[in-house]
Amino acid sequence: MVAPIDRFRQEAQAGFVLHSYPFRETSVVVETFTRDHGRIALVARGARRPKSALRGVLLAFQPLLLSWTGRTELRTLVRAEWHRAPVALKGRALICGFYLNELLLKLLPRDDPHERLFTIYQDTLTALGGEGPQQAVLRRFEIHLLRELGYAVALDRDVESGEPIAARRRYVYVVERGPVAAGAARNGVELSGQTLLDMQSGNFASAVTQQQSKALMRTLINHYLGQQVLHTRQLLRDLEEL
Numbered sequence: 001m002v003a004p005i006d007r008f009r010q011e012a013q014a015g016f017v018l019h020s021y022p023f024r025e026t027s028v029v030v031e032t033f034t035r036d037h038g039r040i041a042l043v044a045r046g047a048r049r050p051k052s053a054l055r056g057v058l059l060a061f062q063p064l065l066l067s068w069t070g071r072t073e074l075r076t077l078v079r080a081e082w083h084r085a086p087v088a089l090k091g092r093a094l095i096c097g098f099y100l101n102e103l104l105l106k107l108l109p110r111d112d113p114h115e116r117l118f119t120i121y122q123d124t125l126t127a128l129g130g131e132g133p134q135q136a137v138l139r140r141f142e143i144h145l146l147r148e149l150g151y152a153v154a155l156d157r158d159v160e161s162g163e164p165i166a167a168r169r170r171y172v173y174v175v176e177r178g179p180v181a182a183g184a185a186r187n188g189v190e191l192s193g194q195t196l197l198d199m200q201s202g203n204f205a206s207a208v209t210q211q212q213s214k215a216l217m218r219t220l221i222n223h224y225l226g227q228q229v230l231h232t233r234q235l236l237r238d239l240e241e242l
Helices: 092-107 115-128 134-148 193-201 207-225 231-241
Strands: 010-023 027-034 038-044 064-069 074-082 170-174 178-181 189-192
Touching (some): 092 115, 092 231, 189 193
Parallel strands (some): 038 074
Antiparallel strands (some): 010 064, 064 074, 170 178, 170 189
């Protein structure tokens, strides 16, 4: 007798574990970010058992091939296997990696594919595992993330006049609008034109750009998070105070 075809089964989908937590006695719910299906929640049945083949596979920052079935919000994981070597993150880079995961968990809707963002996430993990400045890596990812989610992050023009940003002018970045020339009292983040141009080109070498871009991205992300709190951000602050 021929077995019926499972129309809801997905095979060998590229993905990463963002977060996991216990489910019932022996299972785990795994929040994943997949290339073709976006953020998906999977229940890994029996994954907490000592002899489960999944115990050493469902790890953060490990490229995986995931197979699952189901059509509800919580699908059932059928199989998970390693796909390429994992990214080795240590110390502060490890906290930065968990910060990326928390951003995706709290800003990315479920079942919303973002193939380009998936590639950016992979590249960002690789960059964090290198020797470059981590702050610049985080800022670039934050900008890409907001833009991929449809939030306009205008950096190259004054949104009121339409004029190109001038490096020596001062601007105020108004949330959900963009930069406008500083002058009249406005609610927003004040920063230099040079910082805006540096952010647009992905150049975070300047100490001033690092400071001002951090303040701007924190304001924008807080706005889109609403009442949600980023716990990894506090961990990074605590590390900086040590």
